[in-house]
Every structure is written in structure tokens, then in C-alpha cells.
Amino acid sequence: xxxxxxxxxxxxxxxxxxxxxxxxxxxxxxxxxxxxxxxxxxxxxxxxxxxxxxxxxxxxxxxxxxxxxxxxxxxxxxxxxxxxxxxxxxxxxxxxxxxxxxxxxxxxxxxxxxxxxxxxxxxxxxxxxxxxxxxxxxxxxxxxxxxxxxxxxxxxxxxxxxxxxxxxxxxxxxxxxxxxxxxxxxxxxxxxxxxxxxxxxxxxxxxxxxxxxxxxxxxxxxxxxxxxxxxxxxxxxxxxxxxxxxxxxxxxxxxxxxxxxxxxxxxxxxxxxxxxxxxxxxxxxxxxxxxxxxxxxxxxxxxxxxxxxxxxxxxxxxxxxxxxxxxxxxxxxxxxxxxxxxxxxxxxxxxxxxxxxxxxxxxxxxxxxxxxxxxxxxxxxxxxxxxxxxxxxxxxxxxxxxxxxxxxxx
Numbered sequence: 001x002x003x004x005x006x007x008x009x010x011x012x013x014x015x016x017x018x019x020x021x022x023x024x025x026x027x028x029x030x031x032x033x034x035x036x037x038x039x040x041x042x043x044x045x046x047x048x049x050x051x052x053x054x055x056x057x058x059x060x061x062x063x064x065x066x067x068x069x070x071x072x073x074x075x076x077x078x079x080x081x082x083x084x085x086x087x088x089x090x091x092x093x094x095x096x097x098x099x100x101x102x103x104x105x106x107x108x109x110x111x112x113x114x115x116x117x118x119x120x121x122x123x124x125x126x127x128x129x130x131x132x133x134x135x136x137x138x139x140x141x142x143x144x145x146x147x148x149x150x151x152x153x154x155x156x157x158x159x160x161x162x163x164x165x166x167x168x169x170x171x172x173x174x175x176x177x178x179x180x181x182x183x184x185x186x187x188x189x190x191x192x193x194x195x196x197x198x199x200x201x202x203x204x205x206x207x208x209x210x211x212x213x214x215x216x217x218x219x220x221x222x223x224x225x226x227x228x229x230x231x232x233x234x235x236x237x238x239x240x241x242x243x244x245x246x247x248x249x250x251x252x253x254x255x256x257x258x259x260x261x262x263x264x265x266x267x268x269x270x271x272x273x274x275x276x277x278x279x280x281x282x283x284x285x286x287x288x289x290x291x292x293x294x295x296x297x298x299x300x301x302x303x304x305x306x307x308x309x310x311x312x313x314x315x316x317x318x319x320x321x322x323x324x325x326x327x328x329x330x331x332x333x334x335x336x337x338x339x340x341x342x343x344x345x346x347x348x349x350x351x352x353x354x355x356x357x358x359x360x361x362x363x364x365x366x367x368x369x370x371x372x373x374x375x376x377x378x379x380x381x382x383x384x385x386x387x388x389x390x391x392x393x394x395x396x397x398x399x400x401x402x403x404x405x406x407x408x409x410x
Contacts, residue, residue, distance in 0.1 A: 002044050004028045007104075008037035014074070038111075041104045064102045064129045066165070070158035072097070072106070073134070077151035086147075087113055105129055118142055133157070133278055133299040136292075140285035150285045157281050161274075164361070167368045168270060174371070178379050189390070194219050197394050200401075208397055215393035247303070254304040262374065266367055271361035274300050274335060275309070280353035290316055305331070322349070 001021045007029065008018075024026035029039050072093055079089035084269040087110055094106035105126055112122040120139035123130040134154060141150025194215070213365070222229050243249035258268045278299050282292035290313050297309035308329050315325035326332045336356060343352030 004042050004044050006032060006039060007041040008032055008039050016065035038108070041100070048195045062100060064105070066158060066162045068097070068099055068102055069129070070155055070162060072102070073151055073158060074155035077148050079157055080148040080151065086119065102129070119147070131296045131299065133282070136282060136287060136295040137285050140282070140287045152265075153281050153285060157277060160277060160361075164270065164273070164364065166363070167364055170368060175375050175379070178375075182379075182383065191223070194394075195223075209393075211389060211393040212397050215390065251303040251307075254302045258304070262371075266364065266371070267365060268331075269360050269364050270299055271302050271305050272333070273357050273364060275305065276336070276353045276360065280350055280357060283353065284350045289322065 001023060004020050004022060004025065006020060020028050020031065022031060025042060025044075028042060032039050032042075057076040061368065074207055075096075076089055080086065084092075090106055090110035090113060094103050094110060097103035097106060108395055109119075109122040109126075112125070113119060116202070118139075120135050120142055123138055124135045137150050137154045137157075141147040175226050258264050258271075259290070261266070275296060276297045279292055282295055283289065287295070293309050293313040293316070297306040297313070300306060300309070308331060311329070312322070312325040315328065316322065321344055323337060323344055327337050339352045339356045340349065343349035344353075
């Protein structure tokens with residue numbers, strides 16, 4: 001009799017892995033359901049028995065990437081717009097998904113919808129896959145009877161978010177590569193090139209100039225305390241990244257990163273663009289302003305901005321409008337406040353928020369395209385100063401050695 005490997009959830013939501021003998025998949029699923037389990041994945045064991053570790057890795061949960069989520073939402077929107085029933089659309093998309101974990105999640109959602117769940121309720125059960133923006137826009141679409149349109153807007157947002165992340169990453173690649181190259185070059189010079197010069201200088205009885213003495217002191221210190229130097233460097237970097245993973249550290253970093261030279265402008269433009277885009281999408285989908293601000297607060301990915309938006313939501317509850325509430329925070333530029341004011345006065349806030357997002361999105365693209373042109377001269381200057389100091393430190397003694405040699409030969 002065939003043996004099937006399975007992953008199930010119990011009534012409390014806990015996941016269990018195991019094996020079961022059955023004449024077929026349907027019998028295995030039926031027996032597991034009779035035991036009160038919800039089957040999330042099952043397949044026949046091909047050859048013999050496998051270890052628990054292999055069994056666990058077989059159904060190991062994988063993260064759903066943003067492009068996969070965007071593709072799923074876009075496909076669901078198109079199928080619903082074409083008249084395909086929701087349940088059939090979900091089942092079809094589950095079969096098409098290449099990510100097995102995501103396919104199992106879509107299958108579970110389809111089963112929940114079949115049992116009477118709304119799509120937003122089913123999505124809400126998987127917060128690691130569908131965040132509050134996704135659930136909120138789907139919920140608004142269901143309430144307004146325009147689920148296919150809301151899903152289309154949601155797909156636009158997810159695709160825009162992916163493009164935005166790609167722009168940020170491309171902006172960071174160039175300086176990171178240059179810094180890594182500088183560190184590698186420094187390592188090569190300190191441990192392979194400079195020691196040869198050190199042996200040369202020690203063989204001559206000359207008085208070394210101050211730049212050379214400083215450089216030699218640095219080399220000796222790094223050679224003697226290499227574990228302290230590099231351990232401290234990497235330990236400090238690791239400690240920083242661990243610190244910003246905590247809520248306190250992340251809030252500190254989110255507040256300070258907007259004040260960084262050069263990159264602070266990029267971070268600020270990105271967060272303002274995301275704020276305007278998400279709020280625009282939620283308002284257009286029919287979500288009340290306070291709820292839209294609370295969902296946007298959790299979607300912007302910045303605790304500093306989240307606290308401000310929650311404060312704005314509280315102000316609106318107290319009777320203020322959005323313009324007055326945003327104006328209380330210096331983080332929002334006058335342009336943003338003015339655009340929101342125009343939108344509220346004209347009754348077309350969705351339009352002005354959309355234009356605000358478009359403007360900042362273009363500014364981010366322009367900023368990224370010009371970033372390398374701005375960073376290159378700065379790093380070139382830093383490298384040039386370093387090269388000049390090294391040349392001064394090592395060529396001055398060489399000139400003195402050469403002059404003594406010439407003097408001795410006359």
C-alpha cells in the first residue's frame with residue numbers, strides 16, 4: 001500500500017508532519033480530515049522511508065516573494081474581471097503557482113472560501129503572506145462590490161512597490177561595491193605591499209618623515225592586532241544590524257536615516273511616495289480615512305513614519321481634517337500638505353494623492369540615476385586623498401634613499 005507524506009494543521013492552527021498508508025490520495029485526505037486535521041500538503045513517498053529532517057524540509061515553509069504575490073493578485077483580478085468564479089480562479093492559480101508553499105496557501109484559501117469565508121477573511125489568516133494593505137483593499141472591494149477593480153489596484157501597488165525596491169537596491173549597489181573594493185585594496189596593501197617597504201626602510205639609516213612614521217605605526221598596529229581590528233569592525237557592524245532589528249533600534253534608525261547626507265533625501269522621498277501611493281489606493285477603494293491611515297501606517301515600513309500617521313489618525317478622530325493633521329508634523333514638506341489641502345477643498349483627494357505619488361516616484365528615479373554621478377566624485381576625492389598620503393609616506397623616504405645613494409657615488 002502506498003505511503004503518503006503529509007503536512008496538516010489542527011484546530012488550534014499548529015502544523016504537524018507525518019506519514020500515512022492509504023490506497024490513494026483521496027483516502028489519505030479523508031482519513032486525516034476525519035481526525036480533525038486540515039490537510040495543507042500531501043504527496044506519495046517515492047522510495048522507502050525518509051528521515052524526519054528530510055520530511056520536515058520537504059514541506060518547509062518558504063517566503064512568498066513580492067513578484068509572486070503581485071502575479072497572483074494580477075491573475076486573480078483578470079480572471080474575476082473575465083467572469084471566472086472566485087473559487088475556480090483560486091484553484092486555477094494554485095495549480096499554476098511554482099512556489100509550493102504559496103500553492104498550498106492558495107489551496108487553503110480556496111477551501112476556506114468554499115466553506116463560506118470571504119476572501120479578505122481567508123487572506124487575514126495568513127498575515128506573513130498577505131499584509132494589512134492587501135487585506136484592507138480586498139475588504140474594501142468586497143464591501144463596495146468591485147473586488148476585481150480593487151484587486152487590479154492592489155496589483156498595481158505591488159508592482160509599483162517591487163519597482164521601488166529595485167530602484168533603491170540599484171542605488172545602493174554602486175557605493176557598496178566601491179567601499180568593498182576599497183577595503184579589499186587596503187587589506188592587500190597593508191599585508192602584502194607595505195611590509196616590503198617596511199623591510200626596505202629598516203635597512204637604511206635614514207630619518208623617516210612624519211607621514212611615513214604614521215603609516216608605519218598604523219601598519220604595525222594592524223599586523224599586531226589584526227584580530228582586534230577586524231573583530232571590532234565586523235563585531236560593530238553585526239551589533240548595529242542586530243540592534244536595528246529590535247523595535248527600539250529600528251525606531252532609532254528610522255528616525256535618523258532621514259537625516260543622513262545624500263541618502264537621507266532618498267529615504268525621505270521613498271517613504272513619502274509610499275505614503276501617498278498606499279493612502280491613495282485605500283481611499284479610492286472606499287476605505288474610511290482613519291482606517292486607511294492606520295493601514296498605511298503599518299504598510300510604509302518605517303516606524304518613525306508609522307508613529308506620525310497614527311498620530312494623524314488620532315487628530316482626525318478628534319475633528320481635524322487631514323491637512324491640519326499633516327501640518328502638525330515637520331516631516332511632511334509644504335508641497336505634500338498643500339496638495340492634500342487642494343484635494344480636500346476640491347473633493348478630489350484621490351487625484352492629488354496620486355499626483356503626489358507620481359511626483360515623488362519620478363524624483364526617486366531621477367535621484368537614483370544621478371546618484372552615481374554624485375557619489376563618484378566624493379569617493380574619488382576620498383581615494384585620491386588616501387593615495388596621496390600613501391604616496392607621500394613611501395616615496396619621500398625613497399627619494400632620500402636615492403639621493404644618499406647618488407651622493408655616496410660621487
